[in-house]
Amino acid sequence: MRLVPQSLRLQIVCLVLAALAVAQGVTLVLLEDQRNLAVRAAIGDEATGRAANVVRLIEKAPANLHEQIVRAANSPLVRFEIGADPVVDHVSHDARGTTEARIRALLDDDFSREIRAEMHEIDSSALPLPYLEPGMAEQHRELMRGQMLTVELELSIALAGGDWLNVSTRFERPPFQWPRFATLSFGLSAGFILLALFWYFLARVTEPLRLLAEAAEKLGPEQGGPVLINSGPCEVRELVQAFNRMQDRIFRLVAERTHILAAMGHDLRSPLTAMRVRSELVEDDETRESLIASVEEMQHMVEEALSFARGLADAEPEQRCDLGAFLETLRQDMPNGYVLNHGSSVKVSLRPNAMRRALRNVIENAQRYGTEAEVTYANEGGTAVIRICDRGPGIAEPELERVFDPFVRLETSRARATGGYGLGLSITRGILQAHNGDIVLSNRPDGGLCATLTLPLDAAERR
CATH class of the missing domain: 1.10.287.130 (Signal transduction histidine kinase, dimerisation/phosphotransfer (DHp) domain)
Incomplete structure (x- = not known):
């Protein structure tokens, strides 16, 4: 939870940045997919164009030059081969017929022989391709940067003499790239949006x-x-x-x-x-x-x-003071005093006269009904806590909250001849609540009553 910003401004800023990052990521994924399709189309166009040229050369050259033409046309990515049987042994899987139509368009208009084409995903296999010569294999390895090939295009074109020109090419998906313009675009967009949010919208919302x-x-x-x-x-x-x-x-x-x-x-x-x-x-x-x-x-x-x-x-205006010194001064001013257990320094902002009245009410009750009062103070979880405990008979559990009502006195536990008229604790709670604090009573396990007074720390102390 510490990583989650607590400020509304920071939360909105983080939300905007996260939304921009997600949108940018989705955009890059879509662009990457389009780039894969474009590369695949470009390589397919290259293979079909070269295949049409090879067919045209073979058709016009003598038979003894056919093998030389095929060897000259081979490259690290495309392999040409003349055989009696077609590599694509079924009707073309090119559903839209674009590859076949492209080859026929590059050949003469009267070319009517069969053309088969197939492009499909294949299982990744190690480089280089097995049919390449050592020199071409090395070039292929450098060209592919040691990555696996995943797409294969195969062509089978019927030649005039009854043979088939088989063309096979494999190519990888282009590696994912984070273009510089995307980073620049993200930075500029985030900067402009956050500037507008922070200096205008967030200031107008969070300041009020x-x-x-x-x-x-x-x-x-x-x-x-x-x-x-x-x-x-x-x-x-x-x-x-x-x-x-x-x-x-x-x-x-x-x-x-x-x-x-x-x-x-x-x-x-x-x-x-x-x-x-x-x-x-x-x-x-x-x-x-x-x-x-x-x-x-x-x-x-x-x-x-x-x-x-x-x-x-x-x-009364509030004053910033040390809680321990304030309690020590009050102890010296009270005629019977009380036991004060000094702790670490705790800074609070309070109304001195009102707080003296509140503390005096509780301490005098502890002295009257519990023979003595023991006072401790500490900083607990970012709150100033004062505990005033006695060794008296305590209060029945159902009455612990009712005693704060005005003019309420508990006859069974506190004799009327020794006490006031049931307003002391009401005054104390009112003063503490005016300080954004409170008072709670509880019975001690070993006998007696404990009053727990809470006060907010001074603003500087909280920081």
Whole structure:
């Protein structure tokens, strides 16, 4: 898979080059086949022309010169022989009659004797041909470049005295050649097409997609995300428009939710303060303490709701930092500290204040319900991973995901008197998701709970 390019530009470039190469290969195969037919026709024309000339000489020369004429006509590729019987002992296999017609056209118009012709594929045989003299055999070997012969043309032409002029020629298929003009044509075609694709079409398609990916990576709950400019083909423009509409809807939904929570929390403060003052005027001590405790509990819930709303609405800028140094600073700032196992350097981009709040929520939970928190961090598969583990009772498997819902508390595993109001993990997940990360809870095999927080590495770190 490493050999497959990941970039859309490179994939299209490779696809275009592969298509051009296949088309060029098919073209060369077709041209080679046409070249074979042309060579075969040329050699056939040569053999038939020489055969007609030899017949004409033999017909006009004395009988004692016939053998000399045949020997003079022989060549490394064509053999002439006069015999009582024809080599082609059947009617011509020249289906279209082109060879016979060509010979008759070269001879006198009144030539009416039988002409037989046959051209067929033969089994490859070693060079040279067995009937050649040593000198001609050497010439034939050099002419054929040591390759096998695959095509044979045989002619039998009836002579006036009753004998037959037998003509036999064998020739090879021309070797496959990659012509220089084909290489030049392929290079120019690929260059022009890729130049047009890369500098015009690919830039118009991939650049808006790259900007869209960057905008999606930066998309968060805070208002003010970048509005992408419509550019490129119509399909890409429709995608950009859909993203802009989706981004606007997300911002409006989050803003409405945040405003509702903030307004409710703010509006509840005044009546709660009045209730607290009035509860102080109650004469019965037990009733007064009960009312005061209830009011304080409601005030804590309001503060948690406001904190949750602030966590959604924060638009703090990201900062690039070393994750180990960030966790060490947080350990020193927390009153109870925690166990930090230092690892290799991991660079991340995060919103410091929001991330401190998220980590503090999880670490304080581990300290509250598991006596101590052990924190480790590492770069795992191109992702920054933080694990916060404790030695507490853990959480039932069906509840591991439900605890992230707002105001959800697990009475069986975490006493109400020691905890908050079920918003800490919701705030933490919201902050991490705003960083394009997440948090997952799991029970440890040897007891306790482990929270795994993931964050994307800094862009420079990923490269």
